[in-house]
Amino acid sequence: MGAGLFIISFPFASAQHLSISDSAAIRKIYDQALVSGKAYENLRTLCKEAPGRLSGSANAEKAVHLTAQMLREAGADTVWLQPVQVPAWERGETQAILKVSGSERNLEAVTLGGSVGTNNQWIEAEVIELPGIEALKMAKEEQIRGKIVFLNEAMNPRNVNTFASYGACGGNRVFGADEAGKKGAVAVLVRSLTLSHDHHPHTGVMIYRSEQKIPGLAVSTAEAKTLSELLAKNTRLRVALKLSCRDLGFKPSFNVIAELRGRKFPQEIVVAGGHLDSWDTGEGAHDDGAGCIHSIETLRILAQLPFRPDRTFRCVLFMNEENGGMGADAYAKLAEQEQKRGIRHIAAIESDRGGFTPRGFSFETQGLGAAKAQAFLDRFSHELHPYQLQLITKEGSGADVGKLQSTGAALFGFLPDSQRYFDVHHAETDRFENVHKRELELGAAAVASLSYLLSQHGLELPKGKKGD
Amino acid sequence: MGAGLFIISFPFASAQHLSISDSAAIRKIYDQALVSGKAYENLRTLCKEAPGRLSGSANAEKAVHLTAQMLREAGADTVWLQPVQVPAWERGETQAILKVSGSERNLEAVTLGGSVGTNNQWIEAEVIELPGIEALKMAKEEQIRGKIVFLNEAMNPRNVNTFASYGACGGNRVFGADEAGKKGAVAVLVRSLTLSHDHHPHTGVMIYRSEQKIPGLAVSTAEAKTLSELLAKNTRLRVALKLSCRDLGFKPSFNVIAELRGRKFPQEIVVAGGHLDSWDTGEGAHDDGAGCIHSIETLRILAQLPFRPDRTFRCVLFMNEENGGMGADAYAKLAEQEQKRGIRHIAAIESDRGGFTPRGFSFETQGLGAAKAQAFLDRFSHELHPYQLQLITKEGSGADVGKLQSTGAALFGFLPDSQRYFDVHHAETDRFENVHKRELELGAAAVASLSYLLSQHGLELPKGKKGD
Numbered sequence: 001m002g003a004g005l006f007i008i009s010f011p012f013a014s015a016q017h018l019s020i021s022d023s024a025a026i027r028k029i030y031d032q033a034l035v036s037g038k039a040y041e042n043l044r045t046l047c048k049e050a051p052g053r054l055s056g057s058a059n060a061e062k063a064v065h066l067t068a069q070m071l072r073e074a075g076a077d078t079v080w081l082q083p084v085q086v087p088a089w090e091r092g093e094t095q096a097i098l099k100v101s102g103s104e105r106n107l108e109a110v111t112l113g114g115s116v117g118t119n120n121q122w123i124e125a126e127v128i129e130l131p132g133i134e135a136l137k138m139a140k141e142e143q144i145r146g147k148i149v150f151l152n153e154a155m156n157p158r159n160v161n162t163f164a165s166y167g168a169c170g171g172n173r174v175f176g177a178d179e180a181g182k183k184g185a186v187a188v189l190v191r192s193l194t195l196s197h198d199h200h201p202h203t204g205v206m207i208y209r210s211e212q213k214i215p216g217l218a219v220s221t222a223e224a225k226t227l228s229e230l231l232a233k234n235t236r237l238r239v240a241l242k243l244s245c246r247d248l249g250f251k252p253s254f255n256v257i258a259e260l261r262g263r264k265f266p267q268e269i270v271v272a273g274g275h276l277d278s279w280d281t282g283e284g285a286h287d288d289g290a291g292c293i294h295s296i297e298t299l300r301i302l303a304q305l306p307f308r309p310d311r312t313f314r315c316v317l318f319m320n321e322e323n324g325g326m327g328a329d330a331y332a333k334l335a336e337q338e339q340k341r342g343i344r345h346i347a348a349i350e351s352d353r354g355g356f357t358p359r360g361f362s363f364e365t366q367g368l369g370a371a372k373a374q375a376f377l378d379r380f381s382h383e384l385h386p387y388q389l390q391l392i393t394k395e396g397s398g399a400d401v402g403k404l405q406s407t408g409a410a411l412f413g414f415l416p417d418s419q420r421y422f423d424v425h426h427a428e429t430d431r432f433e434n435v436h437k438r439e440l441e442l443g444a445a446a447v448a449s450l451s452y453l454l455s456q457h458g459l460e461l462p463k464g465k466k467g468d
Numbered sequence: 469m470g471a472g473l474f475i476i477s478f479p480f481a482s483a484q485h486l487s488i489s490d491s492a493a494i495r496k497i498y499d500q501a502l503v504s505g506k507a508y509e510n511l512r513t514l515c516k517e518a519p520g521r522l523s524g525s526a527n528a529e530k531a532v533h534l535t536a537q538m539l540r541e542a543g544a545d546t547v548w549l550q551p552v553q554v555p556a557w558e559r560g561e562t563q564a565i566l567k568v569s570g571s572e573r574n575l576e577a578v579t580l581g582g583s584v585g586t587n588n589q590w591i592e593a594e595v596i597e598l599p600g601i602e603a604l605k606m607a608k609e610e611q612i613r614g615k616i617v618f619l620n621e622a623m624n625p626r627n628v629n630t631f632a633s634y635g636a637c638g639g640n641r642v643f644g645a646d647e648a649g650k651k652g653a654v655a656v657l658v659r660s661l662t663l664s665h666d667h668h669p670h671t672g673v674m675i676y677r678s679e680q681k682i683p684g685l686a687v688s689t690a691e692a693k694t695l696s697e698l699l700a701k702n703t704r705l706r707v708a709l710k711l712s713c714r715d716l717g718f719k720p721s722f723n724v725i726a727e728l729r730g731r732k733f734p735q736e737i738v739v740a741g742g743h744l745d746s747w748d749t750g751e752g753a754h755d756d757g758a759g760c761i762h763s764i765e766t767l768r769i770l771a772q773l774p775f776r777p778d779r780t781f782r783c784v785l786f787m788n789e790e791n792g793g794m795g796a797d798a799y800a801k802l803a804e805q806e807q808k809r810g811i812r813h814i815a816a817i818e819s820d821r822g823g824f825t826p827r828g829f830s831f832e833t834q835g836l837g838a839a840k841a842q843a844f845l846d847r848f849s850h851e852l853h854p855y856q857l858q859l860i861t862k863e864g865s866g867a868d869v870g871k872l873q874s875t876g877a878a879l880f881g882f883l884p885d886s887q888r889y890f891d892v893h894h895a896e897t898d899r900f901e902n903v904h905k906r907e908l909e910l911g912a913a914a915v916a917s918l919s920y921l922l923s924q925h926g927l928e929l930p931k932g933k934k935g936d
Binding site for chain 1: 498499502503625626628629663664825827854855856858859885887888904905906907910
């Protein structure tokens with residue numbers, strides 16, 4: 001491992017084929033995705049053979065080999081594995097009991113990723129509800145000490161873009177335990193980050209900044225409602241926890257990288273990527289199996305075109321996006337090293353918002369590539385609009401591709417419809433069955449179309465042209 | 469019945485409130501829909517208390533009274549029922565048996581709406597597959613006579629807009645039995661009109677133009693695949709049918725109409741509407757419970773605004789869209805009569821494409837209102853884009869509102885995302901549980917926003933302005 005398989009290919013097509021218009025090429029891309037697409041069956045394989053691909057786990061390793069094989073079969077010129085050290089954390093068993101007025105039942109809760117366990121012991125305490133991490137920061141220590149803090153901040157339903165609401169209250173999950181620990185709490189329960197009222201707790205990463213490490217869990221939104229109603233009635237309410245989760249230190253893993261060598265400018269690189277790791281609660285179907293499959297399918301479709309695009313296309317499947325970002329760091333370092341050898345990243349697209357109906361693209365507004373990214377989307381809007389790709393936002397690219405800023409590449413994020421994403425995000429419901437075949441295929445076609453345009457035209461405007 | 473309840477209201481708000489900007493009004497509309505919306509619970513009531521609202525059925529009648537009550541509770545100034553005579557057809561029992569090489573099993577099939585039955589007898593014949601109605605028109609009579617014709621035309625997966633594919637092969641279902649009957653066939657099996665490969669047969673209307681009336685059924689796409697594979701292997705394959713469906717003649721029913729009287733120009737009418745009837749195979753949740761609920765919620769939201777819009781808003785729930793269009797005919801006649809009394813329809817919006825995430829609006833390109841409709845969407849695109857309403861197409865308005873063309877009104881169709889619509893359309897799966905709460909609410913907000921802009925500004929450009 002480490003060195004990939006080199007497949008001989010014949011990238012030079014006939015002159016006749018080279019004259020195909022952008023519109024005709026994009027039509028071919030959509031036909032490939034919608035009529036003879038491999039996206040759906042590849043996602044099924046990834047989700048069913050390697051569900052819950054938490055960094056450092058056996059299924060994450062299995063996913064590395066499965067996707068490398070998919071990329072070879074997709075027609076990559078080269079497939080290789082880039083070694084990465086990743087933090088490994090193991091969920092173990094979560095026991096969470098709600099004790100109300102003498103009766104007990106299981107709490108609908110899941111341990112947050114990175115949480116400490118309870119050292120093989122039960123911890124039990126009274127629950128205090130706060131409306132969110134800002135209120136926790138304001139709270140007096142004597143209110144908090146010895147308690148289990150319940151942070152019950154709902155995602156704001158007013159934003160059409162659900163990611164805006166997620167961003168606005170993500171701090172509860174990420175830093176809630178850290179803030180509560182500093183004030184002497186014994187554990188934190190965070191309301192799940194979803195707009196849906198249901199019984200599925202949603203996990204996700206949490207981070208300790210101080211040494212007072214206390215366990216963090218997410219409760220389902222239905223459970224959050226119940227807890228809040230009970231507390232409003234001054235019900236005596238205690239929670240007992242026994243968590244066997246633990247930190248396993250660092251483990252070796254890989255990014256999976258595959259290339260289609262460019263016809264005219266092979267030293268210029270266009271990336272499309274997603275992240276290969278996922279939370280272990282579900283199958284990682286939307287997050288981010290879909291993004292990986294979009295990127296693999298992009299390579300397959302570009303390889304099927306009647307001619308090879310001018311620049312090199314690279315599919316990058318990043319390891320460890322969920323709890324460390326080590327794959328993105330390693331790849332960014334590689335890109336910097338390559339730059340010294342004259343291999344230049346000109347653009348990158350991240351797909352990490354699920355496998356739903358495509359709406360458009362966002363772009364990174366910081367860095368040297370920002371203006372180019374916006375100009376490129378403007379310049380080719382007439383090719384994208386007929387495929388209902390009309391939404392252009394300044395929401396950046398993504399956690400993995402965003403680290404390529406120093407290369408000067410134009411950085412894009414693929415934007416599928418956001419309404420259903422947080423229904424399944426980091427929950428048991430993020431399963432293959434909750435991905436819609438055509439929506440997934442259209443996502444692959446959208447990422448492939450932008451990848452094609454970038455590979456074919458590059459980021460510089462044609463000579464004598466100041467933009468149109 | 470027939471005359472509605474008149475509710476006293478106080479449409480005049482304070483001068484301060486009248487100064488609210490369009491942006492602020494639309495923000496209020498979205499907040500109402502997303503934070504305190506009634507759409508989801510109203511749809512649940514409609515689907516669970518009056519599922520399968522086939523014209524002339526008891527549940528269609530129940531739906532008339534349920535929605536009239538919802539409109540009263542929503543704050544309508546007036547709610548009334550417009551009498552309509554509708555064709556009534558009863559499904560009865562569908563027995564369809566597939567006989568292959570001596571063994572028998574039920575065929576995954578459903579009778580098409582309007583089909584004749586089998587006179588309390590079994591009919592049985594060999595099956596002949598054709599790739600669609602065009603091939604049937606070309607086929608020789610001796611090929612067809614005495615057979616059951618299986619029209620196996622798949623919807624084209626290449627169109628991003630699934631309605632384009634539906635339109636292109638709808639003729640198989642609507643006229644397949646008529647064409648086959650003329651050539652002596654004994655029945656027709658039509659491949660279900662869906663892009664999904666599944667086990668749900670999809671019904672829908674069929675029409676006889678000749679006197680040779682033979683039964684028509686739809687088979688699931690999975691069944692179509694099986695039949696086609698068996699026939700390709702020259703398997704001896706017969707189908708036996710016993711259908712007790714029947715035509716019940718005409719029955720009395722109603723359109724449901726509710727008004728919010730305009731502040732300045734009450735004689736100018738803006739309509740939003742959907743159709744109240746549905747097929748009886750499912751609950752009519754997306755088709756068109758969602759459209760009715762969008763329209764009811766629009767009235768509720770407009771009534772909640774801090775001021776009353778200038779023109780009269782009317783919610784119209786049309787009866788009998790699925791198999792006759794009698795409600796639309798009756799309403800169009802009413803609009804013509806009103807016009808003689810100086811009551812003028814200036815615009816109408818139809819919502820009949822399901823309760824999915826909003827994408828934008830289409831408009832009618834024929835008639836006096838066409839140019840105005842397009843100009844209006846252009847003029848207010850800056851208000852709609854922030855809510856991700858960017859898709860503008862020339863696909864017309866809809867089967868009900870489209871009949872208002874002669875009034876000169878600008879006619880619009882609401883466009884939700886189309887990917888999942890034909891998964892559930894006219895099938896058992898068109899149930900409340902398959903509607904997403906936020907997507908439904910966003911649909912209501914989109915219809916309400918366009919209704920608001922039309923009611924407030926009218927269709928004429930401000931004086932001295934030639935468009936911006």
